[in-house]
Amino acid sequence: MGTFQIDFGGSAKKRIVGIDLGTTNSLVAWLDGMTPKVIPTPEGDRLVPSIVSYSADGTRVAGEAARALQIERPENTVYSVKRLMGRGLEDVRDDLKMLPFRIAEGSESVIRLDVGGKPVTPPEVSAQILLELKRNAEAHLGEDISQAVITVPAYFNDAQRQATKDAGRLAGLEVLRLVNEPTAASLAYGLDKRKEGIVAVYDLGGGTFDISILRLQEGIFEVLATNGDTHLGGDDIDERLMAIALEDIASEWGESLSGNLEAIQTVRRAVIEAKHQLSTLPKVTISVDYRGRVYQRELTRELFEQLIQDIVERTLQPCREALRDANLTPEQIDEVVLVGGSTRIPLVRKAVEALFKAKPHTELNPDEVVALGAAVQAAILSGDVEDQLLLDVTPLSLGIETMGGVVSKLIHRNSTIPASATETFTTSVDGQKNVLIHVLQGERELVRDCRSLARFDLKDIDPLPAGMTRIEVRFLIDANGILNVTARDLRTGKEQSVEVKPSYGLTDEQVETMIRESFEKAEEDFAARQVREARVEADNILAAVEKARANPAWLDLSDTERAAVDEALNGLQMVYHAEDHHLILGQIEKLDAATRTLAESMMNTAVRQALKGTKI
Amino acid sequence: MNELNILGEPAGGEHHHCWRCGHDPAPEPAEPLSLFCQFCNTLQPPVPDYYAFFNLPRELALDLAELQRKFYALSRLLHPDRYTRAAERERKYSLEATAILNDGYRVLRDPVERAEYVLKEAGFDLGEQRSRDVPPELLEEVFELNMALDELKSGDQSAVPQLVESRASFQQMLGEIDGELAGQFRRHDHSEAREARHTILEQIRKILNRRRYIRNLVSEVDRQLTAHGA
Known part of the structure; x- marks a missing residue:
C-alpha cells in the first residue's frame, strides 16, 4: 500500500495477541514468524477453562485453578458467562435455570451475579479470564501485552459486542478489533494455502452457533452472509444428558439432587465426559461417584443421537438462510x-456433510482454529501480514423506531462493514429542544419484536418553530460491528451533541469506575495468588521432609541437626495459614537449609545402594 | 457506542489542502477524486459520491466483474485494518472512506439500487413511493389475484393453484421488466445530452415503480402461501 507508515511513540513495536474468549474454554495465540501458535499456560495447558471463582473476601482466580474449585464452591464459581454477556435478565431466564449462581438486585439491563459477597457483571467476570490469558501470554513471550484482537460469535448483537470490548478494557487490554469467530477460523485455514472459492464455516461451540459463507479471492476474505443462534451449543446437549442422569439418580438414590450444587457439578462433569467419549466410541458409561454413592448408566451413540437430533436440526435452518442471503x-x-x-x-458432521454436499475440513483442531485465526488478524492489524484482508458483515439489520411502533430499516443484515446510513430528523413541536431516537436490531417489522439497542438523545437543539430544525444523523457500524452515531444541525452546520443511553450493558462511566476499582483489587488478587502458590510449595517440601524422616539417613543426623530440622518444620507449619507469602517463603527457605545435610546424606545412601546393586 | 465525530468538519468538495502536509493539489488536470494527497500520500477526508469513489463514468450499465475488482483494490487501500497504527485523524478518515466504499459497492452492484441512486442524484424525488396505485395495465390481473388471496385467507385451499400460477406470471413479468431496464440503461449511457438523459431517467423511474409494485405482490403471495402451509 502507498501510505506512509509513521511510528507514533513506538506503538508500532507492540505485539498484538489473538484471543478466543469462549463459552467453555478460552485461548490466546500469536503469530510466530508466519505460523499462528497457541500460547500454553505455565502448566503447559493450551485451553484455559472460562471459569472464574470468587472467594468470600472477594479475591478471584480464573482458569484451571477456578475449575478445581467448581465442585467445592459451585455458587461462587462462574462458568458459561458468555451466555450472559450484553444481556438483560429477561433474556437469560432459561440460562439461569441451569446455572447455579444467584442474581443480585437491579439486573434488568445488566446482569449482576451475587458471588464473593459483591455483585459482579458478566464483563467483569470475562475480564478475569482475559487477565489470565494476558498473564500467560506475557510469561510466555516475555513482554507486556496491552493490545488484542478478541473473537465473538458472528451473530452477537451490538450489546454483546460492546460487553466483550468492555471486558477487554477491564482487563487492561486495548481491543483493536472484534473478529467474528467463523471468519477468524477461515483466516487460520486460508493462511498457508492460496485458496480461492466459496467456503462455508460451521461453528458450533459451547453456547453459540454461527454459520458464515465467504468468498476467498486473491487474499480477500469477503463474508457474503452470516447467520446463527447465540443460544445454541454444547451446553444444550449437556442439559439433555443432565436431565436424564438427575432423574435416574433421583429414583435410584431416593432423593433429588436439586439444590445440591456440589452434587450437580459432579454429575455435570460425568455427563460431559461421556459426551466427549461418544464422539469416538459407540457406547459409554456415565459414571458418577459422589461421596461414596455411585450411579452408572450405559449410553449408546444411537440413543445419544436421538436425544440431540433436534439440537442438530436447529443449526440447519440458519445455514439455509445464509445460503439464501448469499x-x-x-x-x-x-x-x-x-x-x-x-x-x-x-x-x-453427518448433518453438515448432507446439507452442503461436501466433506468438511477438520485438519485444524476445532478448539484452536478460532484463536489461531485471531492471531492472524492481529498480525494483519500490526502490518506483519500484508496480503490478506477480511471483509466482514453485520449479522443483524439496524433500524429506528417510527410512528406506530414500526421499525424502519437503515442498514440491512449482511451489509459489509463498516457500513453507514444517514437520516434527517426534525422537531414536531415549537421550541422543542430534544429529539429522542430509538435504535433497534433485528429482522422483524415491529419494535416489540426487535431488540432495543439504545436511545440516542439529540440535546440542546436551538428552540425554533416546529419543523425548522433539521438534524442529519449518521449511523455507522464500524469494523467491530459496533454502532457509532453522530449528528449535525443542517441549518448551522454545527455538530449536534448526542447522549447515548444503552438499553443493555454498561455505560462508559460504569466501565471507568470498574477499571479504577479493579486496579485496587488486582493487588489483592495478586497477593492471594502468591500466597496460594507459596502454600503449594510448602505442601511439596513438607511432604518431602515427612518422607525423609522415614529414611535411614534421618538417624545418621546429629541430635542438633535433627532438632534444627524439627524447628524449621514447626516454623513452616506455624506460618502456613498466614496471608503473607513472604512469611511462608522465608520459612520454606529455612527448612530447605536445615534439611540440606539430610538431603545430601540421602543422596549418598542412594548412590551407595545403586553401586552395591551393580556388582563391579 | 463511542462517538466518533466523523462529521466534526464538513467533508466535501471545498476541501482543497491536505490536512497533513498542507499542500494544495494542482487544480488541473482535475482528478475526479483523490483519496490520498498527491504529495504526502495521506488519506484525505472522503467525499460520499459513489461513482467518483469508484472512478467510474456516470453510467447505468456496469461491468460487475470490474466493479468487484475495484472494490477489492480500494478495500486494500482504505480498510481500517490498514490504519491501526496511523494517526487518529487518518484512522477516522479510513473508517469513513471504507463505509462509503462498502455502501457504494452495495448500491452500484444492484441494478435497481444503482438506478435509484442515479435518479436521486439527478434530483428525482423517490420519497413518495405510491406502490398502492395499481398500474392500469395490471388492473385486471391484480383484481383476480386479490380475490384468490382473500379465498386463501378465509381457508379455501382451492385458491392455491391459481395463486401459484399468477405468481409465476408476475415473476415472468419481473424478468421482462429487468430486460426493459437493461435496455433503458444502455440508451441512457449512449445519450450525451443532459435533457435526453433526463427523459430516459423519467422512464426508468416509471419502470422501477411498476417493478416495485409487482415485487410486493410476489412477496405478498409468498407470505400468504407459506402462512397457509401451501
Missing part, C-alpha cells in the same frame, strides 16, 4: 470448515 445453492459451496468442540460429534 444467493447460493449448496452445490456452489467449494469447502466446508468445522469449528467448535461440538463439531466433533459424528451426527453433527
Whole structure:
C-alpha cells in the first residue's frame, strides 16, 4: 500500500495477541514468524477453562485453578458467562435455570451475579479470564501485552459486542478489533494455502452457533452472509444428558439432587465426559461417584443421537438462510470448515456433510482454529501480514423506531462493514429542544419484536418553530460491528451533541469506575495468588521432609541437626495459614537449609545402594 | 457506542489542502477524486459520491466483474485494518472512506439500487413511493389475484393453484421488466445530452415503480402461501 507508515511513540513495536474468549474454554495465540501458535499456560495447558471463582473476601482466580474449585464452591464459581454477556435478565431466564449462581438486585439491563459477597457483571467476570490469558501470554513471550484482537460469535448483537470490548478494557487490554469467530477460523485455514472459492464455516461451540459463507479471492476474505443462534451449543446437549442422569439418580438414590450444587457439578462433569467419549466410541458409561454413592448408566451413540437430533436440526435452518442471503445453492459451496468442540460429534458432521454436499475440513483442531485465526488478524492489524484482508458483515439489520411502533430499516443484515446510513430528523413541536431516537436490531417489522439497542438523545437543539430544525444523523457500524452515531444541525452546520443511553450493558462511566476499582483489587488478587502458590510449595517440601524422616539417613543426623530440622518444620507449619507469602517463603527457605545435610546424606545412601546393586 | 465525530468538519468538495502536509493539489488536470494527497500520500477526508469513489463514468450499465475488482483494490487501500497504527485523524478518515466504499459497492452492484441512486442524484424525488396505485395495465390481473388471496385467507385451499400460477406470471413479468431496464440503461449511457438523459431517467423511474409494485405482490403471495402451509 502507498501510505506512509509513521511510528507514533513506538506503538508500532507492540505485539498484538489473538484471543478466543469462549463459552467453555478460552485461548490466546500469536503469530510466530508466519505460523499462528497457541500460547500454553505455565502448566503447559493450551485451553484455559472460562471459569472464574470468587472467594468470600472477594479475591478471584480464573482458569484451571477456578475449575478445581467448581465442585467445592459451585455458587461462587462462574462458568458459561458468555451466555450472559450484553444481556438483560429477561433474556437469560432459561440460562439461569441451569446455572447455579444467584442474581443480585437491579439486573434488568445488566446482569449482576451475587458471588464473593459483591455483585459482579458478566464483563467483569470475562475480564478475569482475559487477565489470565494476558498473564500467560506475557510469561510466555516475555513482554507486556496491552493490545488484542478478541473473537465473538458472528451473530452477537451490538450489546454483546460492546460487553466483550468492555471486558477487554477491564482487563487492561486495548481491543483493536472484534473478529467474528467463523471468519477468524477461515483466516487460520486460508493462511498457508492460496485458496480461492466459496467456503462455508460451521461453528458450533459451547453456547453459540454461527454459520458464515465467504468468498476467498486473491487474499480477500469477503463474508457474503452470516447467520446463527447465540443460544445454541454444547451446553444444550449437556442439559439433555443432565436431565436424564438427575432423574435416574433421583429414583435410584431416593432423593433429588436439586439444590445440591456440589452434587450437580459432579454429575455435570460425568455427563460431559461421556459426551466427549461418544464422539469416538459407540457406547459409554456415565459414571458418577459422589461421596461414596455411585450411579452408572450405559449410553449408546444411537440413543445419544436421538436425544440431540433436534439440537442438530436447529443449526440447519440458519445455514439455509445464509445460503439464501448469499444467493447460493449448496452445490456452489467449494469447502466446508468445522469449528467448535461440538463439531466433533459424528451426527453433527453427518448433518453438515448432507446439507452442503461436501466433506468438511477438520485438519485444524476445532478448539484452536478460532484463536489461531485471531492471531492472524492481529498480525494483519500490526502490518506483519500484508496480503490478506477480511471483509466482514453485520449479522443483524439496524433500524429506528417510527410512528406506530414500526421499525424502519437503515442498514440491512449482511451489509459489509463498516457500513453507514444517514437520516434527517426534525422537531414536531415549537421550541422543542430534544429529539429522542430509538435504535433497534433485528429482522422483524415491529419494535416489540426487535431488540432495543439504545436511545440516542439529540440535546440542546436551538428552540425554533416546529419543523425548522433539521438534524442529519449518521449511523455507522464500524469494523467491530459496533454502532457509532453522530449528528449535525443542517441549518448551522454545527455538530449536534448526542447522549447515548444503552438499553443493555454498561455505560462508559460504569466501565471507568470498574477499571479504577479493579486496579485496587488486582493487588489483592495478586497477593492471594502468591500466597496460594507459596502454600503449594510448602505442601511439596513438607511432604518431602515427612518422607525423609522415614529414611535411614534421618538417624545418621546429629541430635542438633535433627532438632534444627524439627524447628524449621514447626516454623513452616506455624506460618502456613498466614496471608503473607513472604512469611511462608522465608520459612520454606529455612527448612530447605536445615534439611540440606539430610538431603545430601540421602543422596549418598542412594548412590551407595545403586553401586552395591551393580556388582563391579 | 463511542462517538466518533466523523462529521466534526464538513467533508466535501471545498476541501482543497491536505490536512497533513498542507499542500494544495494542482487544480488541473482535475482528478475526479483523490483519496490520498498527491504529495504526502495521506488519506484525505472522503467525499460520499459513489461513482467518483469508484472512478467510474456516470453510467447505468456496469461491468460487475470490474466493479468487484475495484472494490477489492480500494478495500486494500482504505480498510481500517490498514490504519491501526496511523494517526487518529487518518484512522477516522479510513473508517469513513471504507463505509462509503462498502455502501457504494452495495448500491452500484444492484441494478435497481444503482438506478435509484442515479435518479436521486439527478434530483428525482423517490420519497413518495405510491406502490398502492395499481398500474392500469395490471388492473385486471391484480383484481383476480386479490380475490384468490382473500379465498386463501378465509381457508379455501382451492385458491392455491391459481395463486401459484399468477405468481409465476408476475415473476415472468419481473424478468421482462429487468430486460426493459437493461435496455433503458444502455440508451441512457449512449445519450450525451443532459435533457435526453433526463427523459430516459423519467422512464426508468416509471419502470422501477411498476417493478416495485409487482415485487410486493410476489412477496405478498409468498407470505400468504407459506402462512397457509401451501
